[in-house]
Amino acid sequence: MKKLINDPNNVLADALVGVAAAHPELKVDAANRIIYRATPKDKGKVALISGGGAGHEPLHGGFVGFGMLDAACNGEVFTSPTPDQMQEATKVADRGAGVLHIVKNYTGDVMNFEMAAELAASESDIKVETVVTNDDVAVQDSTWTAGRRGVGVTVLLEKIVGAAAEEGRDLAAVTALAKKVNEAGRSMGMALTSCTVPAAGKPTFEIGDDEMEIGVGIHGEPGRHRVPIAPASEIAKQLVEPILADFDAKGPAIVMLNGLGGSPLIELYLMYGEVAKLLEKGGVKIARNLVGNYITSLDMAGCSVTVLKADDELLKLWDAPVNTSGLRWGI
Amino acid sequence: MKKLINDPNNVLADALVGVAAAHPELKVDAANRIIYRATPKDKGKVALISGGGAGHEPLHGGFVGFGMLDAACNGEVFTSPTPDQMQEATKVADRGAGVLHIVKNYTGDVMNFEMAAELAASESDIKVETVVTNDDVAVQDSTWTAGRRGVGVTVLLEKIVGAAAEEGRDLAAVTALAKKVNEAGRSMGMALTSCTVPAAGKPTFEIGDDEMEIGVGIHGEPGRHRVPIAPASEIAKQLVEPILADFDAKGPAIVMLNGLGGSPLIELYLMYGEVAKLLEKGGVKIARNLVGNYITSLDMAGCSVTVLKADDELLKLWDAPVNTSGLRWGI
C-alpha cells in the first residue's frame, strides 16, 4: 500500500489536523470529529448537517461554509460516523430553526442518523428532519436490496438546499426542497481500479489490466458487472444510458462529471466532453455543470455521472453565492 | 494502461472538447489549442499568457479568467506548445499594453517561447516580456544543468501577477513583480508512483512497492534519489528540509501543498498538517495556504510543497478577487 499517511488506523484523525491548519474559517472538533463553521449563520435560519465515512473528500467537510453545510461529521474511512457525533454536530449547528440531516442511503449511515435523531428528540428540543439521498441507478431499488446508494446528487443537494437555508426558508420547506432535489437526480459510476482502504492495506478487489467495473459506488465495493476496458466514448455510453433509461431527463439539468479520486483532471474533462454529447443527444439541456473530484472513493481511478433535472428555482439556488473549500462562487 | 481516454495520441484534443463544453466563460481555439477568456480584460491592461505541455491540469487552462491568465497554450502531453500557438495566444490576449509570457524553466518551453517572442517582435508590434519560473530545489542550479525546473511557484505567480495586471500596472511593473515572486518561491516534490504518458502506454519508470522517489518534477522523470517508503511525517521532512536549507524562509509565506494527480485529498490534507508543523518550527509564518491538485503530473501519486515568502503587497494581491475554474474567490 502506497499512501501519504502515518498509522493506517489513524488516517482520519491525522487528516483533520491538516484540515484545521488549512482552514481558519472552519472549526474542527477533534474529539468528536466534527467540522463546522467558525462563523455560524444567522440565528433563526435552518442548519444543514451531513456526515459519512472518510475517504470521499471533499465531501462532506469541504462543503462546510456559507451557502452549504453548517457542520459535517466524519467517520473512519468508509464507516458511518456515530450517533453521538451527529448529535453533537446537531447541537453545534442549530440556530433555533431546526436542523436537516442529509444522509446518504447506506444501512450504517441511515441507522446511525436514526439513532442520532432519536437522541435529539429525547435529549434536546431541537427539531430534526432527515433527507436520505438515493440516486445511484446501478442499484435496483427493490425490497431485495438496501435501496439505491446515495452518491453524486448529495453534492448538488447540499449546494442547492444550503442556498435555500441561507434564504431563511423554514425547516419544512428546506426538507421538502431536499426531497425534491433527491428525486430529480440520478447517478452512475465506473471504476478502472480498486481503491485501497488504509486499515485493510490492500486493494479491496482485484481487477485485470484489461477490465473495468461498471456500476460502482463510492466505497470500493465491486460494481454490478465487470467488462473489458473500453474507450472513453464507450464508457460514457455505459454511464449515460442507464441514467436516461431510468427517468425522463429531457429538459434543463445540472450535470456533474465526478472523479473518484485517482483519475487526473485531463481525463475527467475528456469524459465530460463524451458524456455531454450523449446527454444532449438524449434531450438533456445542460444548464450548469461541474467537472472534478467532488465525491470520491479514496484513490480509485474512475468517474461517475450525475444528472439533476433543474427548474428555474433549482438553477437560481445553484447560482446563489457559496463559500466552501470545495465549491466557491458569487462571493 | 488504464485511462479514461480514446486514442492515446489524441488526448489533448479530446480533453479540449470537454473544456469547451464545460466552460462557456472560456473560448477554446481547437486548431491552435489555446484557451482564452470569452470576455477579455479592459483595453490598456497588461495581458498574461502561459502554456506548457498537457498533463498538469488545472495548470494552465484552469487558471484562465479574471485575476489570473488571459490565455493558455496547450502542448501535447508533457510537450511544450509551439511558437505559432504562443504567437496566436499573444495576439488574442494583447489589450494594447503588452503581454507577459510566463514560462516554466524547461529547455523545450524556453526555446519555443523564445521563438514566439522573436516572431512577436518581427511580425507584430506587441510588446512581449518573459518571466521564467525556476523554483524546484531538487535540481542544483548550476552550469551543469538546464537550471531548476519551474513548478509550484508558477501557480502562485499566475495568481499574484494576474491581480497586479488587473490593477492596471504597466508591463515593466508586472514583469518586475513576476520576477520578484519567482525569486521568493521554492518547491520540492516526491512521488509514490510513476505516471503513465498515454502515448507511451506504460509507466515512465518502474518503482517497487516499498520505494518512493524524492525530488521529482512534474513530467514523470525520476527524482534525485530513490528511498524506502516512509510515513507522512518523514516524507514531510524530506520535502521541507531542502526548502529551508535553500533560502531563509523565516517570516510570512504562502504555502501550497500540491497533489501530483493520483493522491486523494484526504492524504493531501494529512500531508499539509505534517508540512505546516515543520515549516512553523522553521520560522515560517503561514499567512495563506492552498491544499489540492494545482500542478499535476498526470496520474502520479505524490505531492509537492511550495513556500512563497510573501510581504504585504503579495498577500494583498493574493487576496484580490480571482475567477477561474481552478482558483476562485472574492468574486
Added chain:
Amino acid sequence: MSDGTISLERLTAWLGRFAELVTDQRAYLTELDSAIGDADHGANMARGMTAVMEKIGAGTPAGAADELFKSVGMTLVTSVGGASGPLYGTFFLRMGMTAGAVPSFDGGSLGTALRAGLEGVVARGKAEAGDKTMFDAMAPALDAYDAAISGGGTVQDAAAAAFAAAEAGRDATAPLVARKGRASYLGERSAGHLDPGATSTALLFQALSETLSGTTTPTGG
C-alpha cells in the same frame, strides 16, 4: 441439576474473549467484507471491542448486569459506526434493558437477555432470515440455546449448541444473495461469500461457549 450461575465476572470474561477473537480475526473479517462490502468490518469490530474492554476495565466494575451491558452497548454505538455499530450496540443495550439490576444470570435469564438483544437487532435492521446478515447466525444460535435450556441442558450445553448453530448459520450465508446491507448492491455477485457480520456473530457465541465451559458446575442432590 446444575444451578449454572453466570457471574458478572464470567460475563465480563465472555466480552473479553469476544474482543480477543475479533482482534485476532480482524484481517479475516475485513477480507470477507472486501469481497461483498467495503473492507472495514474487521477494523470496526476490533475498534469497538477494544473500546468496550477499556471502558469496563476502567473505574469500578459494574454492580449489575443491566449496568454492564448498557455500557457495552453504548460504547459500541459511540465507537464503531457503520452498520455493525448500531446493530451490535443495540444488541447489548437491549440485553442490559431486559437484564434488570441482577448480580448474575442463570441459563434462563441469559437466554431471555440474548433474545431481547436479537429483537433489538431486528428492530434496528429489519433483517429477516436469509437476508445474508448477522441475523442468520444469531437467530439459529438463540433457538438452539433455548431448546437446550428447555430440554434441561446446562448453560454450557446451551452455549455449545448456540455456538454450533451460529457456525452453521454463518456457513449457510455463503450461497445466499444478500438482501440487506452493502452486499445487497452486488445482487447475484454477493453469492458465494460468507457474510462478515454472521462471521463475527459466530465469534460472539464461540466466546460465550468457551467462557462458560470454563465454569465448574457443582452437581447436587
Added chain:
Amino acid sequence: MSDGTISLERLTAWLGRFAELVTDQRAYLTELDSAIGDADHGANMARGMTAVMEKIGAGTPAGAADELFKSVGMTLVTSVGGASGPLYGTFFLRMGMTAGAVPSFDGGSLGTALRAGLEGVVARGKAEAGDKTMFDAMAPALDAYDAAISGGGTVQDAAAAAFAAAEAGRDATAPLVARKGRASYLGERSAGHLDPGATSTALLFQALSETLSGTTTPTGG
C-alpha cells in the same frame, strides 16, 4: 571523380526515409526518453516528420532547396514542440537559409547546408560536446562528412562516414552525465543511458546514407 548531384527528389527521399525510421522506432525513442526524460521523444519525432511528409507531399513540390528545407523546418517548429521541435526545426530552417534557390546539392553544398543546420542547433540550444544531447551525434557526423568530401570521397562515402560517426557519437552519450535538457535534472542518474535526441540524429544520417547510396553516380574522365 563523381559529380554526385543530389536532386530535390533525392533530398525529399532522405526526409521520407527519416520519417519512416523515426516512426518505426518511435517506441524505442520513447523508451530511451522514459529513462532520462519524459517519455515523449518518439511521439514528438513521429508527429513532426509525419507532418513534414504531409506538407511536402501536398501541393506543388518545392522548386528549390531553400524552399524545401525552410518548409520542413517551419513544419517541425509548428508541429513538434518540446526541445526537439525548435532544435530539429532550426536545423532545417538554417539548411534552407544557406542553400539558396538551387535545384540540387552536390557533396560540398550539402555539407555547407548541414553545417549551417548544426550551427542553428547550437545557437538555439547552446549545447557543447559532451552535454549528452543530439549535438554529440550531429557534430561528429558533420566532421566525418567534411573530411570525406575534402578527402575526395563521394557523397555516398561522406554520408556513410557521417552515419558511422553519428552512431559512434550516439553510443558515446551512454556513459555521460547530462548537462542540457531534462536529463540534466537527474544528475549522476542520467549516466548509463543513450540520449534519445542523439539516437534520432543517428537515424537522420542513417536515412541520408541509405538514400544517397541508392544514387547511381556516373564516373567520367
